[in-house]
Structure formats: C-alpha cells, structure tokens
Amino acid sequence: MSGVNSYEIDMHTHTINSDGRNTPYEVIDIAAKSGIKILTFTDHSGITHSNDIVGYAKENGISIPFMGLEVSTIFEGNKYHVLGYGKNLRIDDxxxxxxxxxxxxxxRFIKIIEALRDIGIVLPSNEDIRKGIRPDGTFAHPDKWMLTRTLIATYVAQNLNISINEAKGIFSDSDDPKNRRIFIEESLPVHERYLPTTDVISYLAKKGAGVILAHPWWECGRGNTTERVKSDIFTFAELGLHGLECESYHLTQEMNNEIKDIFRQLPHFHRIGGSDFHGDRRSSFGQRGVTWEDYHAFSKVISI
Structure with missing residues (x-):
C-alpha cells in the first residue's frame, strides 16, 4: 500500500514520555485527523498506557488494543531496536x-545537569526538569521518564537568554565543539549501555508478547551492513522474533529488496509498520503503517 494517508493502523509511535514532542492526547488528536483507526504507543523503555488515554482515543474513533514499547539493544557491537506488544505488559519485572x-x-544527563550548575547556570531540580516544570509551578509532562538533551537545553536557554541550539552547544558531544563549556564522558562502554538483543527478544517472546525488529537497517552506514543485519535476523528468528518493521522512513529500496528475500526464507514472519512518529518532520501518520490483514495475523501471536 502506498500514498499519503493510506494506512489506518500505526504500531510505532512516540510521546513526550520518552523522546517524542507531544503528549499522548496530542498524538491521538493528530492521528485521528490523519484517519488512523488503530494506534499503539511504543515509547522507549517504558509503557504509555492508561484507561484515560484509551478512553480519549475511543472518543476520537481510535482503538488502542495493545501496550507497546521500544527497547534499545546491542548484538555483537551492532545496535537494534526491539518492539514489544501485549494487551498487558505491566507484569512481573x-x-x-x-x-x-x-x-x-x-x-549521564544528571551528571551533565550537575556540571551545568557547577559553572553557575541556575536550573530547576532534576525531577522538575524531567517533568517539565513551568513558571507557574505546573508540569508540562509529569509522566515523562526520559531526560533528553533538548529538554535540558530548554532550561539552560531560559536561564542564559539564548537559543536552544546555542544551549545544546554548551554541553555538546561534538568532536569539534565551538562553544562547549562542559563535557561528560560516557561512564560505560557501548556494549554495557544497552540490553543484549538476544536476551530482550527471548524475554519478551517467553512472556507471550509480540516481538518485532524495528527499522532493521537503521544502523547501516554507522558500522553495520545489510548483509550483517540479514544474518542477525535469522539468529533472532530462532529466539522468538515474530517479524520485521517493513514500513519505515529508515528503509531504502535496497533494504526493501532484502526484506522481500527474508520473507521468502521466513514465510511465517509478520509484517509490521508504523510512522515512528515523534512529532517532528521526519514522519507523519498514514504514509507508513500496517495493513488490516497483517495486523490481524500478527495479533494472533500475542498471548499476554
């Protein structure tokens, strides 16, 4: 399926709770205007889901049948994002x-905040930054669990009366920073900053969740190769991976050809797709998603 606003199902979206720009309710509003009928929130490392959110979606003609999340993982030095889906993912640990x-x-971001305070920049408490405290004392996103560079820079910019991009430069990770005043090194090697891909896939599959590899070739050009990804996918399939995200703005035509070959060899695999909506210009609802046929087929593998 192709064309603007041709998909009615989107199973990969983000909110302000992780690294998106919009609240869950705002995402629902945008999705409804785009003709979305089924939506899943897949915030990073956490679950955005409540009776209020589901109810609000229903009022706007949208069903949220599953909880979802996206997990940053690593396998033999290469990064992969794993999507997990279930009717109830709030179980056990x-x-x-x-x-x-x-x-x-x-x-690491907390260390950056502390270093910014050490050079005289006045900032709210760590918790208030995370929740998005406003001048009147209310919070813009009280349920947010992820600190981000942009969020911290927002408060730095307010204190110094500069732009957010200028504020980011003060604690930039760039190799050639012009205005950097502080730098906090990563305390862990890269393979210890993420969960093992194989462990996450096995864990979710054994719990009865639906397990999908998001934008599989996302890291190509940054150390990974299409051939290596393809080989890894077959390894992941043996551990319980149910399928691939086949509709994503990360994919090139070459990668789409590789996906077709994978599905020829793994005919039981499921096709999932989504906008990877973050509220920026990279993606929008309707252009990428899941067909009704693929959605119903994938739903059958979810037992949790």
Missing part, C-alpha cells in the same frame, strides 16, 4: 528490566 537503557542515559 518487565518494565524495570527494559528500562535499563534509559536509566543509563538518565544517569
């Missing part, structure tokens, strides 16, 4: 276990 990559990032 699932959320605590899968939050690990975000906790690692948050710890």
């Amino acid at each position: 699932l959320e605590d276990y899968l939050l690990y990559p975000t906790e690692v990032k948050n710890k």
Whole structure:
C-alpha cells in the first residue's frame, strides 16, 4: 500500500514520555485527523498506557488494543531496536528490566545537569526538569521518564537568554565543539549501555508478547551492513522474533529488496509498520503503517 494517508493502523509511535514532542492526547488528536483507526504507543523503555488515554482515543474513533514499547539493544557491537506488544505488559519485572537503557542515559544527563550548575547556570531540580516544570509551578509532562538533551537545553536557554541550539552547544558531544563549556564522558562502554538483543527478544517472546525488529537497517552506514543485519535476523528468528518493521522512513529500496528475500526464507514472519512518529518532520501518520490483514495475523501471536 502506498500514498499519503493510506494506512489506518500505526504500531510505532512516540510521546513526550520518552523522546517524542507531544503528549499522548496530542498524538491521538493528530492521528485521528490523519484517519488512523488503530494506534499503539511504543515509547522507549517504558509503557504509555492508561484507561484515560484509551478512553480519549475511543472518543476520537481510535482503538488502542495493545501496550507497546521500544527497547534499545546491542548484538555483537551492532545496535537494534526491539518492539514489544501485549494487551498487558505491566507484569512481573518487565518494565524495570527494559528500562535499563534509559536509566543509563538518565544517569549521564544528571551528571551533565550537575556540571551545568557547577559553572553557575541556575536550573530547576532534576525531577522538575524531567517533568517539565513551568513558571507557574505546573508540569508540562509529569509522566515523562526520559531526560533528553533538548529538554535540558530548554532550561539552560531560559536561564542564559539564548537559543536552544546555542544551549545544546554548551554541553555538546561534538568532536569539534565551538562553544562547549562542559563535557561528560560516557561512564560505560557501548556494549554495557544497552540490553543484549538476544536476551530482550527471548524475554519478551517467553512472556507471550509480540516481538518485532524495528527499522532493521537503521544502523547501516554507522558500522553495520545489510548483509550483517540479514544474518542477525535469522539468529533472532530462532529466539522468538515474530517479524520485521517493513514500513519505515529508515528503509531504502535496497533494504526493501532484502526484506522481500527474508520473507521468502521466513514465510511465517509478520509484517509490521508504523510512522515512528515523534512529532517532528521526519514522519507523519498514514504514509507508513500496517495493513488490516497483517495486523490481524500478527495479533494472533500475542498471548499476554
């Protein structure tokens, strides 16, 4: 399926709770205007889901049948994002276990915040920054669990009366920073900042969740190759991976050809897609998603 606003199902979206720009309610509003009928939130390392959110979606003609999340993982030095889906993912230690990559990032961002304070920049408390405190004391996103560079820079910019991009430059990770005043090194090697891909896939599959590899060739050009990804996918399939995200703005025609070959060899695999909506210009609803046929087929593998 192709064309603008041709898909009615989107199973890969993000909100302000992780690294998106919009609240869940705002995402629902945007999705409804785009003709979306089924939506899943897949925030990083956490679950965006409540009776209020589901109810609001229903009022706007949208069903949210599954909880979802996206987990940053690593396999033999290469990064992969794993999507998990279930009617109830709030079981056992699932959320605590899968939050690990975000906790690692948050710890480094807290060190950055502390270093900014040390050079005289006045900032709200760490918790108030995370929740998005406003001048009147209310919070813009009280349920947010992920600190981001843009979020921190927003408060730095307010204190110094500069732009957010200028504020980011003060604690830039760039190899050639012009205005950087502080730099906090990563405390862990890259393979310890993420969960093992194989462990996450096995864990979710054994729990009865639907398990999909998001934008599989996302890291190509940054160390990974299409051939290596293809080989890894067959390894992941043996551990319980149910399918691939086949509709994504990350994919090129070459990658689409590789996907077709994978499905010829793994005919039981499921095709999932989504906008990877973040509220920026990279993606929009309707252009990428899941067909009704593929959605119903994938739903049958989810037992949790």
